[in-house]
Amino acid sequence: MTKVRGTHFGVATPIFTLKDGTVVKTYTNLFGVDHIFLAHKDKIMIFGGFVGWIHSDGLNKAISQIRKEFT
Structure with a gap:
């Protein structure tokens, strides 16, 4: 995962x-690159990152696992 600034956070x-x-x-940007952001409850970005196409499935699986375990 590559860290990003908050360009697409909003x-x-x-x-x-x-x-x-x-x-x-x-x-997901115009090139199909998936981004994930974590935001504080006050809508302040805590983390932003993206993965290349080859890692999109892994990111989606991780997001599903996080949803199951931490919501």
């Missing part, structure tokens, strides 16, 4: 909220 879609109030957001 347009990312919230997909779920963790037990501690952290919001998980995702975004």
Whole structure:
């Protein structure tokens, strides 16, 4: 995963909220590159990153696992 600045943070879609109030957001850019963002409950970005196409399935599986374990 490559860290990113918050360029697409504002347009990312919230997909779920963790037990501690952290919001998980995702975004896919025009090139099909998947991004994930974690936001503090006050809508401040905590982390942003993206994976290349070859790792998209792994990212989606990890997101599903996080949803199961931490929501």
